[in-house]
Amino acid sequence: MIAGGVGAVGGAAVGVAAEGAPKLFGPHRLPIDGGYAPAGNPDVYSARGSVRCVYHVPTTEKLVALTFDDGPMPDWTPRVLATLREVDAPATFFLIGEHLRAYPQLAKGGLYDGHEVGNHTWTHDDLAMMDRDAARTEMRRCHDQIVQTLGRAPKIMRPPWGHMAGSTLIAADELGYDVILWSQRMPENEYVHNPSGIVDRTVRDVRPGAIILAHDTGPSDRLVTIANLAGIVNGLRAAGYKLVTVSQLLASAPAPV
Numbered sequence: 001m002i003a004g005g006v007g008a009v010g011g012a013a014v015g016v017a018a019e020g021a022p023k024l025f026g027p028h029r030l031p032i033d034g035g036y037a038p039a040g041n042p043d044v045y046s047a048r049g050s051v052r053c054v055y056h057v058p059t060t061e062k063l064v065a066l067t068f069d070d071g072p073m074p075d076w077t078p079r080v081l082a083t084l085r086e087v088d089a090p091a092t093f094f095l096i097g098e099h100l101r102a103y104p105q106l107a108k109g110g111l112y113d114g115h116e117v118g119n120h121t122w123t124h125d126d127l128a129m130m131d132r133d134a135a136r137t138e139m140r141r142c143h144d145q146i147v148q149t150l151g152r153a154p155k156i157m158r159p160p161w162g163h164m165a166g167s168t169l170i171a172a173d174e175l176g177y178d179v180i181l182w183s184q185r186m187p188e189n190e191y192v193h194n195p196s197g198i199v200d201r202t203v204r205d206v207r208p209g210a211i212i213l214a215h216d217t218g219p220s221d222r223l224v225t226i227a228n229l230a231g232i233v234n235g236l237r238a239a240g241y242k243l244v245t246v247s248q249l250l251a252s253a254p255a256p257v
């Protein structure tokens, strides 16, 4: 009787408080129609239950990972690959699935041998605005295209613009991915009229374990990076740095505590 009485009192109190008061918590507080969507429950509990999200690796070794996003595209991808071959430097390419489907000849035949490829989604839309099913489709289609065209499965993904949501992490976990951001972006805009300056700037800014963001397609100001790529690689090496792929860089990370 006592318990029932307490319950009745509590229920009445909640009812009174809720009347006319703003609803603080509800099932649809996020503005779904405005573009956001909740992450949703995962269908299956994954083995990891978490996703590693990395923007640099805390190491004292002078290692650096150069990354190129948004290819493959006919404008600069072949040039970037040729330059990297000349200077014998590995890089990591975050590929857009639709681009790979449109230009498989830019990737087939071992052109990416020695480099790592990662998933940069199918259409390069904003993952932060997608629910889990949409995010999963964006990543899965790109993943499958990379497997089909290159015969290898990526282990890492980079969300376009670095935008992501809880749904992104769950979808990435389903594919066993690490999510890779960056710690240093090529400052193309600042060197359009002083192209070679980008070499000194990149070498000046680099730190051990850095992940450097560049692009192998896009607006013409990015050509500053492409035109100076050999100089950038040589400059980093002259400063004592070894270029590695992102996965090689991750492997150098100290064991998690």
Ligand SMILES: [Zn+2]
Pocket (backbone or CB within 6 Å): 069, 070, 120, 124, 160, 161
């Ligand atoms: Zn991108």
